Amino acid sequence: MPRVSDLFFKTAVVWLILGIGAGLQMAISGDHGAFPAHAHINLLGWVTSAIFGGYYALNPAKAARKIAMIHYGLYTIGLVIMLPALYLMLHGGYTAIEPVVAAGSLIVAAAVLVFAFVVFSGASVRLASELSPATR
Known part of the structure; x- marks a missing residue:
């Protein structure tokens, strides 16, 4: 599995654990005010x-490109x-932190645009396994 795929999957599991934790916290406390943050943790995280991670696993030539790791780093x-910040804003009532949420959202949006570039661009790296014996 390409390194970027492995990193995305491992990071996804961390977000899953955090999302489950946020859900349990809301259920135990009876305060569901942070449910939008819980949803974002689970859906985006x-x-x-x-x-x-799955996309890069299915497209190893694209995963081998430097931009794939840039995508991972920027998104993460x-x-x-x-x-x-979203969780603190919704659960803790720290409305002053909203600009931090906005900044993080803009970074996530930029990372999604990088991913779109990866998807729509051709793979510039050919793996040795894809080369015919005559070209090796």
Whole structure:
């Protein structure tokens, strides 16, 4: 499995654990005010990261490109900024942290645009396994 796929899957599992924790916290406390943050943790953190990992696993030539790791780093940094801030804003009532949520959201959006570039661009790296014996 390509390294970027492995990283996306491992990161996805971390977000899954955090999402389950947020859900349990809401259920135990009876305060469901942070449910949008819980949904974002699960959808953007767990599901979308896992989908990115799957895409790169199915497209190893694209996973081998440097831009794939840039995508991973940018997306992960965006989530690390946005999701805890969103949770604090909704659960803790820290409305002053909204600009941090916005900044993280913009980073995530930029990472999604990088992914779109990866998807729509041709793979510039050919793996040795894809080369015919005559070209090796």
